[in-house]
Every structure is written in C-alpha cells, then in structure tokens.
Amino acid sequence: xxxxxxxxxxxxxxxxxxxxxxxxxxxxxxxxxxxxxxxxxxxxxxxxxxxxxxxxxxxxxxxxxxxxxxxxxxxxxxxxxxxxxxxxxxxxxxxxxxxxxxxxxxxxxxxxxxxxxxxxxxxxxxxxxxxxxxxxxxxxxxxxxxxxxxxxxxxxxxxxxxxxxxxxxxxxxxxxxxxxxxxxxxxxxxxxxxxxxxxxxxxxxxxxxxxxxxxxxxxxxxxxxxxxxxxxxxxxxxxxxxxxxxxxxxxxxxxxxxxxxxxxxxxxxxxxxxxxxxxxxxxxxxxxxxxxxxxxxxxxxxxxxxxxxxxxxxxxxxxxxxxxxxxxxxxxxxxxxxxxxxxxxxxxxxxxxxxxxxxxxxxxxxxxxxxxxxxxxxxxxxxxxxxxxxxxxxxxxxxxxxxxxxxxxxxxxxxxxxxxxxxxxxxxxxxxxxxxxxxxxxxxxxxxxxxxxxxxxxxxxxxxxxxxxxxxxxxxxxxxxxxxxxxxxxxxxxxxxxxxxxxxxxxxxxxxxxxxxxxxxxxxxxxxxxxxxxxxxxxxxxxxxxxxxxxxxxxxxxxxxxxxxxxxxxxxxxxxxxxxxxxxxxxxxxxxxxxxxxxxxxxxxxxxxxxxxxxxxxxxxxxxxxxxxxxxxxxxxxxxxxxxxxxxxxxxxxxxxxxxxxxxxxxxxxxxxxxxxxxxxxxxxxxxx
Amino acid sequence: xxxxxxxxxxxxxxxxxxxxxxxxxxxxxxxxxxxxxxxxxxxxxxxxxxxxxxxxxxxxxxxxxxxxxxxxx
Numbered sequence: 044x045x046x047x048x049x050x051x052x053x054x055x056x057x058x059x060x061x062x063x064x065x066x067x068x069x070x071x072x073x074x075x076x077x078x079x080x081x082x083x084x085x086x087x088x089x090x091x092x093x094x095x096x097x098x099x100x101x102x103x104x105x106x107x108x109x110x111x112x113x114x115x116x117x118x119x120x121x122x123x124x125x126x127x128x129x130x131x132x133x134x135x136x137x138x139x140x141x142x143x144x145x146x147x148x149x150x151x152x153x154x155x156x157x158x159x160x161x162x163x164x165x166x167x168x169x170x171x172x173x174x175x176x177x178x179x180x181x182x183x184x185x186x187x188x189x190x191x192x193x194x195x196x197x198x199x200x201x202x203x204x205x206x207x208x209x210x211x212x213x214x215x216x217x218x219x220x221x222x223x224x225x226x227x228x229x230x231x232x233x234x235x236x237x238x239x240x241x242x243x244x245x246x247x248x249x250x251x252x253x254x255x256x257x258x259x260x261x262x263x264x265x266x267x268x269x270x271x272x273x274x275x276x277x278x279x280x281x282x283x284x285x286x287x288x289x290x291x292x293x294x295x296x297x298x299x300x301x302x303x304x305x306x307x308x309x310x311x312x313x314x315x316x317x318x319x320x321x322x323x324x325x326x327x328x329x330x331x332x333x334x335x336x337x338x339x340x341x342x343x344x345x346x347x348x349x350x351x352x353x354x355x356x357x358x359x360x361x362x363x364x365x366x367x368x369x370x371x372x373x374x375x376x377x378x379x380x381x382x383x384x385x386x387x388x389x390x391x392x393x394x395x396x397x398x399x400x401x402x403x404x405x406x407x408x409x410x411x412x413x414x415x416x417x418x419x420x421x422x423x424x425x426x427x428x429x430x431x432x433x434x435x436x437x438x439x440x441x442x443x444x445x446x447x448x449x450x451x452x453x454x455x456x457x458x459x460x461x462x463x464x465x466x467x468x469x470x471x472x473x474x475x476x477x478x479x480x481x482x483x484x485x486x487x488x489x490x491x492x493x494x495x496x497x498x499x500x501x502x503x504x505x506x507x508x509x510x511x512x513x514x515x516x517x518x519x520x521x522x523x524x525x526x527x528x529x530x531x532x533x534x535x536x537x538x539x540x541x542x543x544x545x546x547x548x549x550x551x552x553x554x555x556x557x558x559x560x561x562x563x564x565x566x567x568x569x570x571x572x573x574x575x576x577x578x579x580x581x582x583x584x585x586x587x588x589x590x591x592x593x594x595x596x597x598x599x600x601x602x603x604x605x606x607x608x609x610x611x612x613x614x615x616x617x618x619x620x621x622x623x624x625x626x627x628x629x630x631x632x633x634x635x636x637x638x639x640x641x642x643x644x645x646x647x648x649x650x651x652x653x654x655x656x657x658x659x660x661x662x663x664x665x666x667x668x669x670x671x672x673x674x675x676x677x678x679x680x681x682x683x684x685x686x687x688x689x690x691x692x693x694x695x696x697x698x699x700x701x702x703x704x705x706x707x708x709x710x711x712x713x714x715x716x717x718x719x720x721x722x723x724x725x726x727x728x729x730x731x732x
Numbered sequence: 733x734x735x736x737x738x739x740x741x742x743x744x745x746x747x748x749x750x751x752x753x754x755x756x757x758x759x760x761x762x763x764x765x766x767x768x769x770x771x772x773x774x775x776x777x778x779x780x781x782x783x784x785x786x787x788x789x790x791x792x793x794x795x796x797x798x799x800x801x802x803x804x805x
Contacts, residue, residue: 202779239739243774250774250788254795401763554803561799565760569795572750572757580743587742650738 044077045069046095046650048146053130053138054097055090056721062136065722067091069682071706074653077677079701080723081694082711085577088686089212091711092658092704095684097209098143098158100203101179101194103128116447118160118172129160129224132720139169146184149200153184156193168383192199203244204458208238208646209653213662213691216635235615238649239584244577252569256561265556272545279541286534289527300517305561307513310506317503323494324503330488337481344474351467358467361459368459371452374443381440388429388436395422395429455635471679584648585611591644592617592637599671609637617641635663643679654682663690670700677704694726702727733752762803769794 044301044718049067052060061067069078082088093103093116104114105126120127121134129141133720142159158179162169181190181197190196201209206634236242399422414422552560593608600606607622617637618626629637646655655676661669669691676683687697698708708727714720737745744767751757751767770791777787 198779199776204779237778240743240775240778241739242778243740243771244743246778246787247770247774250791253788254792257792293790557805558799561760561802562795564756565762565798566795568754568760569751569754569762572747572754574745575750576746580739580746583742584739647736648739650740 044149044654045148046145046147046684047076047656048144049094049098050144051091052092052159053141054094054143054144055126055128055130056087056719057723058130058132058715058720059091060133060140060142061443067707067709068725068730069684069706070731072731073729075706075729076682077701077703077705079697079708080684080685080686081692081697081708081726082709083688083689086713088688089658090721092210092212092656092686095145095656096144096206097128098145098156099197099201100206103561107226113374116711117379118175119162119169121170121313122150132715137168139166139175144438154190155182155184156197158181172603201651202237204234205238205649205651208234208642208649209651210656211642211658213635213657213659213664216638216663232615238645238651239581239588240650241577241581241584244573244580247573248570248577251566251573253565254722255563255570258559258566261559262556262563265553265559269552269556275541277542279538279545282534282537282541286531286538289531289534293524293527293531296520296527300520300524303520305512307510307517310510310513313506314510315502317499317506323491324507326491327488328507330484330491333484334481334488337477337484341477342475343479344413344470347700348467348470348474351470355456355467364455364458368452368455369520371448375445375452377449378445378448381436385433385440388433392429395426398422422687524603570674581613585613585615588641588644588648591647592640595643595675596636596640597666599640599662599675600633601667601671602633609640611641631663632665632668635693636668636672646681652681654684654685656684658686659688661687661692664691673697673701677701703729706730740771740775744768745770760798762798766794766798 047068047070049069051057051067054065057065067078067080069076071077075578080088080091082091099105105114105116117125117127119139121131121132123131127134129139133139133141139162140159142156142157145156147154147156156179158177160175161175163174165175166174179193181193182188236245271533314634394404398414399419401410401412403410575579587607589611592611596609597603597606605621606619607624608620610618610620610626612618619629619633619637621627646653660672664672669687673685673692676685684691694708694710702708705727706729707725709723709725711721712724714722747767748764751762751764752763773787773790773794779788
C-alpha cells in the first residue's frame with residue numbers, strides 16, 4: 044500500500060476545510076512516493092503523523108502513552124492542552140466537523156478514504172466524543188464502488204496492532220531498544236510473533252489439534268456403535284446368507300423361465316405356420332373336453348335319479364293315503380266327541396239328582412225346594428233319557444278300537460312324503476338333453492378329426508402336447524418363483540431390520556466412520572507438518588531477522604570496526620556483539636540504530652506493504668547516523684514518510700541530500716495572531732503534472 | 733537483505749514442501765491449493781478474536797472437502 048495524497052480538514056492545528064483544506068501530495072514523478080515534512084517542535088508534525096493513524100483506525104493515541112494503554116485524544120474540546128482532534132478555531136467558529144482524506148494505492152487499485160466526525164444534529168455545541176457522529180468510507184476510484192466493510196479492509200492492509208511497527212516515533216526508539224533488550228514487554232514480543240506470522244503456525248497447530256480431538260470423539264462414538272452392532276452380526280450373516288442364496292435361485296430361475304418362454308415361442312411359431320391343422324386339433328381338444336364334461340354331468344344326473352327313485356312310490360301313494368288318513372281322522376274325532384258328551388250327560392244327571400234330593404246345585408249352589416210331583420217326574424224322565432244316551436254312546440265310542448285307529452293313523456302318516464314327481468321328471472329331461480348334446484358334440488368331433496390326416500394330427504398333437512407341457516412347466520416355475528420372491532422379501536425384511544439395529548453398518552464401518560478415519564489421518568498429518576514448520580520457522584525467522592538487522596546495523600553504525608553483528612535470542616532479546624564476541628551495551632545512538640535495524644527487519648519480513656511513517660526520526664541519533672539512516676531508508680523499495688524536527692534535519696540540507704528521493708518535501712509553518720494555526724508550505728516538488 | 737521473501741512466503745513454502753513429501757497427504761488428495769487456503773484462513777483470522785472461532789470451522793470445511801474429494805476419486 045502506498046499513500047498518494049493526504050487532505051486535512053480542520054484537523055488539530057490545521058485550520059480550514061474545503062478550498063482551505065491542507066493538502067499533502069505524494070504523487071511523485073517516476074514513481075517517487077517518499078515524503079519529508081520538516082517542522083519545528085509543536086508546529087504540527089505529530090498531528091500530521093496522527094492524521095494517518097486517525098484515517099486508518101478512527102482514533103489517535105495520546106502521543107507518549109503508546110498503543111496499548113487505551114488512552115486516546117478527545118474528538119472535541121475548547122482548550123489547547125486537551126489536544127482535541129477538531130481544530131479549536133473551527134470549534135470556536137462553530138464549525139463542528141473535521142476529517143482526514145487519504146488517496147492510496149493498494150494492489151492494482153486506487154482508493155479514496157474519508158474518515159470524518161461531525162456534531163450530531165441535536166447537539167448545539169459538542170463537548171464530548173458522544174456528541175459527534177463518525178463517518179468512514181472507502182471508495183475504489185477505478186470503478187467508483189464503495190468498499191462494503193471498510194474497517195475490515197483496512198485491517199487486512201495493516202492490522203492496528205501491528206501499526207506501531209510501521210508508524211513510530213523516534214522519541215520512543217530507545218524505549219523500543221530497551222524493551223527488546225530487557226524482555227519485559229511481553230505484548231511487544233507477541234506482536235513480533237504476529238509480524239512474523241507465527242500465529243498462522245501456532246493457531247494452525249491449535250486449530251488442527253482441536254479438530255483432531257473433535258474427530259477422535261466422533262470416531263470413538265462410531266467404535267462404540269459398531270461394537271454394539273456386533274451382537275446382531277451373527278443373525279445378520281445368517282439371514283444375509285439365505286437372502287444371497289435365494290437371490291441366486293431367483294436369478295437362475297428367471298433365466299429358466301426365459302428359456303422356457305423361448306421354447307414356447309418356437310412351438311407357437313410352428314403351430315401358427317400349421318394353422319389349420321392346429322385349429323382342427325384345438326377343436327378336437329375342445330370337443331373332447333366338452334364330451335368329457337357332458338358325460339360327467341350325465342353321470343351326475345343318473346346318480347341323482349338313483350337317489351330320488353326309492354321315494355317315487357311314496358310320491359305315487361301319498362294322495363290315496365291322505366284320503367284314508369282323513370277318514371281315520373273323522374272316526375277318531377267322532378269317538379272323542381262321544382266321550383265328551385258322556386261326560387256332559389253324567390254331570391247333568393248329578394245335578395238333577397241333587398235337585399230331587401234337595402241338595403245344593405253342584406255348580407251354582409242353588410237349592411230347589413218344594414218341587415212338585417210333576418216337576419220331579421220330569422226330572423226323573425230326563426235322568427233316564429240321559430242314562431240311555433250314555434249307554435248308547437259307551438257302545439259307539441270304542442267301535443272301532445281307538446288304539447287301533449291311532450296306530451293306523453301313525454302308519455299312514457309315515458308313508459306320506461312331500462316329494463313331488465315333477466322334480467324327478469325334470470332330472471330326466473336334463474339327462475336327455477345332455478345325452479343329446481353329447482351326441483351332437485361327438486358328431487362335431489368326428490368332423491374335426493376327418494379334417495386332418497393321421498400323420499399331421501400326430502405332429503400337431505406332438506407340438507400341442509409340447510405346448511401344454513411347456514405352459515404347465517412355465518406355470519410351475521413361475522409359481523415357484525413367486526413363492527421364492529415372498530421368501531426373498533422376508534429375508535430382505537429381516538436383514539434390513541438387523542441392519543437398522545446395527546446402524547446400517549452390517550458389522551462394517553459406515554461411510555461416516557470411514558470418513559472420520561480419513562479426516563483423522565489427514566488432520567494428524569497436517570497438524571504434524573504445521574508443528575514441524577512451527578518449530579523450525581520460529582528459529583528460521585529469528586535467524587533471518589538477526590541476519591537482516593545485523594546487515595542494516597553494520598551499514599548504519601559508525602562503529603563497524605568494533606562491532607561485528609547483532610545477536611537475537613529466541614525470546615528476541617537483542618545484543619550488539621563485538622568483534623571479540625562480547626556483548627556491548629552500546630550508546631543511546633547505537634541503541635536507536637539497533638531499534639531501526641530490528642524494525643526494518645521485522646517490517647520487511649512481515650510481508651505487509653505499508654509506508655514507514657516516522658515522527659522525529661533522528662531523535663537519539665547524531666548527525667552522521669541520521670544521514671546514514673535516511674540515506675538507507677530512502678534507498679529501500681518501500682515508501683517512507685519522515686517528519687524530522689529542525690535539529691534532526693535542516694530543510695535545506697534535507698532537500699539537498701534527499702529531495703531527489705522524494706515526491707515532495709514540505710515545511711510546516713505557523714500563522715495566526717497567537718501562532719496557533721499550522722499550515723503546510725511546499726518545498727521540493729517532483730510531483731506528477 | 734539476503735532475499736525479499738516474507739515470513740508468510742517462507743512458512744508457506746515450508747508447509748507446501750512438507751505436504752508434498754507426505755505420502756499420506758498426497759494420497760488423500762491434499763493439494764497445494766488446500767494448504768494455501770488453510771494458511772490464508774489463519775492469516776486472515778490472525779487478528780480477529782471473534783473470528784478465531786471461525787478459522788476452525790473454515791479449516792474443518794476444507795478437511796471435509798478433502799475427504800469428499802478422496803471418496804469421489
């Protein structure tokens with residue numbers, strides 16, 4: 044990434060926006076993109092340096108407190124000592140908005156970044172950060188599209204945590220050196236690891252370990268499930284064996300049926316070619332079958348008739364017996380009537396005698412008193428008449444003998460039947476019809492047989508017989524096949540059921556089980572190579588940083604005759620090694636060079652392309668080292684922004700020595716009655732026209 | 733500066749080289765592309781605490797993809 048242009052609107056000491064905004068153009072000719080901005084202390088170098096931090100991350104550290112203390116400059120404030128980001132003059136003029144715009148190149152595209160803060164609508168005078176509304180956009184200038192997640196995009200260019208390696212303050216260089224040396228800033232060591240991309244390996248090992256453990260858990264579950272399924276395995280194998288066997292039988296039988304049907308087809312083809320003979324033969328067969336059926340029916344009728352004939356005499360006698368039975372019935376009825384009359388007469392005589400004797404009536408209890416003689420004679424006469432009648436009835440009621448009459452009646456009743464001679468006649472008629480049908484069918488059979496010769500009939504007979512045989516065989520085989528298919532379904536059902544109980548594995552590992560095994564194998568191998576590379580990479584990076592920083596340091600130091608190299612321990616503790624192999628503490632100037640050397644090595648190794656933006660870069664360095672350092676920095680292939688203080692690098696000397704390496708050089712000036720406004724004045728311009 | 737290779741270039745080369753020499757990985761269908769994708773995930777997720785959880789999920793997906801690819805081949 045390279046910055047091409049910085050535009051400040053009401054940013055800290057830089058008053059003015061719109062047409063009066065502060066612009067620093069870095070679009071140099073021939074690809075020159077370096078920048079020097081000279082400025083005396085308090086003129087606004089740091090504010091300029093911070094404008095880039097604000098543009099990228101939306102906040103600005105209080106200068107001396109570093110990147111990790113979480114203390115940031117306020118967005119607004121009315122007093123200078125608060126160091127608000129909104130220009131105080133603009134604030135006083137009630138222009139409550141400030142912004143920083145960056146134009147930059149990243150990859151093959153140019154982008155415009157605009158980050159701003161403006162007072163919220165309902166706030167008259169913003170006094171706290173929460174009174175301000177933030178806005179942040181990045182636009183791709185090639186296609187005018189806006190980047191959807193600008194913060195994420197910026198983090199992908201340079202994570203904020205690593206920004207301190209690219210944007211640093213020369214005043215803190217000595218502190219950097221001490222931190223490296225004394226191994227007390229664990230966070231910084233961690234960031235060194237980040238710059239060297241160690242987390243790609245460390246986190247990779249961690250993630251792959253976790254994934255391996257997770258896969259192992261899944262594998263265990265599969266193993267447990269599989270062991271549970273083993274108890275069903277024997278049954279499964281038994282039924283599976285049966286199923287396989289019957290599958291084979293069915294398959295073979297399918298072939299047999301096909302073969303039989305082929306043969307039948309051949310027979311049918313022959314019979315079709317010999318159609319008339321075959322037709323006659325077919326008719327013969329039909330007639331013969333009909334005759335056979337009819338003869339069967341005739342026989343059946345004959346049996347029925349034989350069963351019915353023994354009752355036929357009963358059917359004939361029944362009318363006469365019925366007449367006799369009627370007569371017997373009349374006789375029996377007469378005798379019973381006479382018995383009832385005898386009873387009645389005897390009761391009457393009893394009552395009449397009671398009258399005569401003056402006794403109460405046996406039925407009503409009435410007593411007849413003082414009967415006259417005439418009345419008495421009349422009663423006597425009636426009694427005698429009744430007695431005579433009783434005697435007569437006694438004679439007739441037992442003639443003929445009632446017992447004989449009853450037995451006779453029973454005998455005759457046994458003879459009678461409800462069978463009707465009409466049924467027998469119907470059977471006989473049917474019998475005659477069937478016999479007639481047999482005769483006519485035999486005539487037809489005779490005619491059919493006359494149509495074919497004996498020889499032809501023999502051949503046709505042979506094929507028809509073959510056809511019958513084949514048809515029957517096919518029927519039999521298909522019947523067997525149906526039965527076996529039912530068995531097959533049963534075996535399938537049993538094996539499927541057992542398979543379900545075994546989790547579908549059939550005692551074998553499931554696909555998911557096999558997949559997890561493969562995954563485990565791959566994860567383990569990946570984890571091992573990640574671990575292997577991690578172990579070696581750390582040392583390889585240390586060695587490269589040591590080598591690179593030693594080269595830079597030896598280029599820059601004016602004590603190359605005394606020092607031989609830098610030494611970096613695995614924990615990144617750094618030492619200067621003399622030619623005699625001893626450690627040397629080094630002066631503060633040498634320490635600053637060590638810090639530069641390390642920062643240069645780390646940023647180069649990071650693979651992150653971001654400008655080196657250094658505020659007061661020559662602090663702690665003497666003139667010789669400053670010139671050597673600047674010369675080195677401007678001759679690397681990275682973009683470098685230097686904001687030197689007048690004592691570090693005088694503008695005239697800087698322009699003379701390094702102006703040709705830069706797109707432009709600027710100088711910060713002060714203006715205003717109280718000298719509080721900063722503004723930029725261009726010096727060297729190697730800008731694109 | 734002996735060469736201009738960054739740390740990420742060097743570790744990528746090392747991982748690719750080791751993966752290429754690993755018969756189990758090559759037989760399983762693990763390609764350079766898979767390795768580069770895993771590196772890219774870990775690199776992108778390096779500074780995102782929330783997304784560190786995602787890296788495992790994303791790597792897991794790649795592993796599943798490799799296994800599926802092996803099944804299909």
